[in-house]
Amino acid sequence: MPKCTIDGREAEFTPGQNLIEVAKKVGIEIPYFCYHPGLSVVAQCRMCAVQVEKMGKLQTACSTPATEGMVVHTRSEIAKQNQRSIMEFLLINHPLDCPICDKSGECDLQDNSYKFGDSNSRYTEERRTYLDLDMGPVIKKNMNRCIHCTRCIRFGEEVANIHEMVAVRRGNNTEITTIDGRPLETDYAGNYSDICPTGSLTLKDFRFKRRAWYLKKTNTVCEGCSRGCNMEIHQDANRVHRCLPRVNMDVNQYWLCDEGRFNFHYLHSAERVVEPAIKGKNDDLSMTDWDSALDAAKAALVGARKLTVLVGSDLTNEEILLLQSFIPQHLSGAEIVHFGTAGVATVADDAAADKLLKRRSKTANLHGIEQLGLKPFRGISDGTDAVLVVRGGRAELPELPSVKLVGVGVFEKSEARNFSVVLPGTAFAEKDGTIVNFQGKEQKLRRAVIPAGKSKALSEILMMWMNRKSS
Ligand code: SF4
Ligand code: SF4
Ligand code: FES
Known part of the structure; x- marks a missing residue:
């Protein structure tokens, strides 16, 4: 592998890698704003400029590929002077409202200012100010905090495939906005907030909810479709406040769709059944x-002439395996089939739902459940007098017949009305387990919060069933 030297450290690189990435590999941080590894390089903020021997002027590290024998200084006096000057320049209009800014604690502008900036500013002029702009259901913009890095414009054009963010006017009056002030249209708008290096594009759903430093993070996978985007759940006091993407270049690169990002709200919904329930008079x-x-569930299911068990393709492999061993022993003769998304019965029906990430299967483990040998639900067979439905939070209930219905898992109160008994189970963020995405990759769901109300893990519910004397 070719080598260069950065701040006296020898660094190997693959041809074409820029100096920011090569420096990261050997533990050297070059500050930057406009660069993002998932977007084109525009080299316009100048924060990353470094000194390269035998080159006259400072070079922007984001747009300079490493070459064999190159000698780079990121902390020489001239490089540090540039970093201090750029920080001073970027902050002349910045309101410094960190105490009330959602980005505070995880803000590149804050971090770079602290590490690479100067403690003084010579700016005495009046700062420019703008009113907040509502950009639709997902994003609210605070233009006062913007540093014109154009990451948002490039994300729209290059990733979301929609030209909706623009820069209008010039110089000190430059403003980032949507075309004609229209609401954002992309299904991936939450990523605007992730990539903005300042608190300029805030997630409306998260605005003023929690300071970043109070949030506990759990690495998990989105359950929103069969892609299984890698993400972090951020919770505090057992309440999920947001989900952010985790980089996985094979699955979701740097992004999440809005459906997956905001899917977690049902966990804490007042509409969710979180206590065991039975139908009254x-x-x-x-x-x-x-x-x-x-007892009521057993009375409804044991001894049924013909029982169908509908297993949601939103369950984990471990839960499906448990059911495959439990049902033949305790509800013998039952037919076991899987369900999940209307119009997507099998993996053959699963396909890309757009040009970026979304898949047609709206459950995360369709591919796993088929590998475990379950057949798809094609309708209730004649003579069925009882149905057991087991699901996580995403599988879409098919039309169910007017027979004895028992539900195990996550249900809304409106859905539960059709059931004789509901035994509340755990949702994706409340359990550990394995799911298989459309590429055949096994990925791990990890428990981030404890189950809501009196909900229990499926393994515990089945254990209680087996130990219940009345059986
Ligand atoms: S809104 Fe954020 S991402 Fe867009 S240009 Fe301003 S600072 Fe950059
Ligand atoms: S594309 Fe699918 S897996 Fe990825 S965030 Fe959206 S819903 Fe979740
Ligand atoms: S990150 Fe290199 S110029 Fe902005």
Whole structure:
């Protein structure tokens, strides 16, 4: 491999790699704003400029590929002077409203200012100010904090495939906005907030909810479709506040779609059934204790002439394997099939739903459930007098017949009305497990919060069923 030297350290590189990436590999941080590894290089903020021996002027590290024998200084006096000057320049209009800014604690502008900037500013003129701009349901813009890095414009054009962010006017009056002030249209708008290196593009869903430093992070996978984008769940006090993408170049690169990003809200919904429930005299569901609900579930299922078990393709492989061993022993003769997305019965029906990430299967483990040998649901067979539905939070309920219905897992109150018994289970962020994406990759769901209310893991529910004396 070719080698160069950065701040006295020898660094190997692959031809074409820029100096920011090569320096990172040997633990040297070159500050930057406009560069993002998932976007084109424009070299316009000048924050990354470094000294390269035998080259007259400072070179922008984002646009300079390493070459064999190159000698680079990122902390020479002239490089440091540039970093201080650029920081001073970028901050002349910045409101310094970190105490009320959502980006505070994870802001590139804050971090670079602290590490590479000067503590003084010579600026005495009046700062320019703008009112906040509502950019649709996902993003609110605070233009006062913008440093014109154009990452957002490039994300729209190059990744989301939509030209919706633009820079209008020039010089001190430059403003980032949408065309004609229209709301953002992309299904990937949350990424604008992730890539903005300042608190200029804020997620409306997260605005003023929690300071970044209070959030506990769990590496997991999105359950929103069969791609299984890698993401972090951020929670505090057992409440999920946001999901952010994790880089996986084979699966989702740097991005998440909005559907997957905001899917977590059902975890804490007041509409979710989080206590065992049985149908009362007036066909209303009433909350009860676990023993009574288990007895009612057994009474409905054991001894049914013909029982169908519908298993959601939003369950993990471990949960499916448990059911495959439990059902033949305790509900013998039952037909077991899987369900998940209307119009996507098998993996053969699963395909790209857009040009970027989304898949047609709206459950995360369709490919895993088929590998485990379950057949797709094609309709209730004649003579069925009881149905057991087991699902996580995403599988779409098919039309169910008017027979005895028992639900295990995550249900909304409106759905639960059709059931005789509901045993509340865990959702994707409340359990560990394995799912298989459309590429055949096994990925791990990890538990980020404890189950809501009295909900229990499927393994615990089945164990309680087996231990219940009334059986
Ligand atoms: S809004 Fe953010 S991403 Fe867009 S140009 Fe301004 S600082 Fe950069
Ligand atoms: S593309 Fe699918 S897996 Fe990725 S974030 Fe969206 S819903 Fe989740
Ligand atoms: S990161 Fe290199 S010029 Fe902006």
